[in-house]
Amino acid sequence: MKTLNDAFEHTLADIYWAENALTKALPKVSKAVSSAELKKAMDDHLKETKGHIKTLEAVFKSIGKEAKGEKCDAMDGLLKEADGLIEEASGHALDVALIGAAQAVEHYEIARYGTLREWAKVLGNEEAHTLLTSILDEEKAANNKLTALAVTAINASGKAAKK
Numbered sequence: 001m002k003t004l005n006d007a008f009e010h011t012l013a014d015i016y017w018a019e020n021a022l023t024k025a026l027p028k029v030s031k032a033v034s035s036a037e038l039k040k041a042m043d044d045h046l047k048e049t050k051g052h053i054k055t056l057e058a059v060f061k062s063i064g065k066e067a068k069g070e071k072c073d074a075m076d077g078l079l080k081e082a083d084g085l086i087e088e089a090s091g092h093a094l095d096v097a098l099i100g101a102a103q104a105v106e107h108y109e110i111a112r113y114g115t116l117r118e119w120a121k122v123l124g125n126e127e128a129h130t131l132l133t134s135i136l137d138e139e140k141a142a143n144n145k146l147t148a149l150a151v152t153a154i155n156a157s158g159k160a161a162k163k
Contacts, residue, residue, distance in 0.1 A: 004119060004122065004123060005123060007119065008063075008116065008119045008120065008123060009063070009065065010070065011112065011115065011116055011119075012056070012059060012060065012063075012116060013068055013069055013070035014069075014070055014071075014072045014112070015056065015072065015109070015112045015113070015116065016053070016056050016060075016067060016068065016069040016070075017069030017070055017071055017072045017075070018069075018072040018074070018075035018108075018109070018112075019049055019052050019053050019056060020053060020069055021072070021075055021076065021079060022049050022075065022079070022105065023046060023049050023050060023053070025079045025082060025083075026042050026043075026045060026046040026049065027046065028083075028086065029042050029082060029086070029098055029101075029102070030042035030043050030046070032086045032094060032098065033094065033095050033098055034091060034092070034094070034095055035095045035153065035154055035157075037149055037153055037154070038095055038098070038099060038149060038154060041102075041145060041146060041149055042102070045102075045142055048138055048142065051138075052135050052138070055131050055134060055135055056131075056135070058127075058131055059120075059127075059128045059131045059132060062125060062127040062128045062131070063125060063128060074108055075105070075108065078101065078104055078105050078108060079105075081101055081104070082098060082101040082102075082105075085097045085098055085101055086098070092157060095154050096150070096154055096155060099146055099149065099150050099154050100150075102146055103143060103146050103147070103150075106139055106142055106143035106146065107143065109139045110136065110139050110140060110143065113132055113135050113136035113139055114136055116128075116132050117129055117132040117133050117136055120132055
């Protein structure tokens, strides 16, 4: 990479791979959790993620490129961490650990989409900027939902189990 445009295209391919990998991981996470509310949150996010892939394909089109992914080492690591939690934990511990892992994924996505959005603006691609802003807003909302779920239900249910 030598230019901002090169970095933009590389990072776009990176997040495209990440979103596609996430569509394969979310069903496994949904199946592993015991909380019905957390399961619903994972299932809802799977639907959103599939929409993000379509939006990313529109971003690629807006810059005259074919949608393609490039392995995202960060997302790969986050998903491996979730797999490890599924193997090591159970019950309430698994639910709280996986909601934390899901938020790590959201924080990564928020960072990537925020960066890509600003790069699109600097590069003068208003369509990409608008599309990336829409994904960024959804990722922030997903993170807020996970926080609310953790604080009001998932984490709190562990107090009773501890006593």
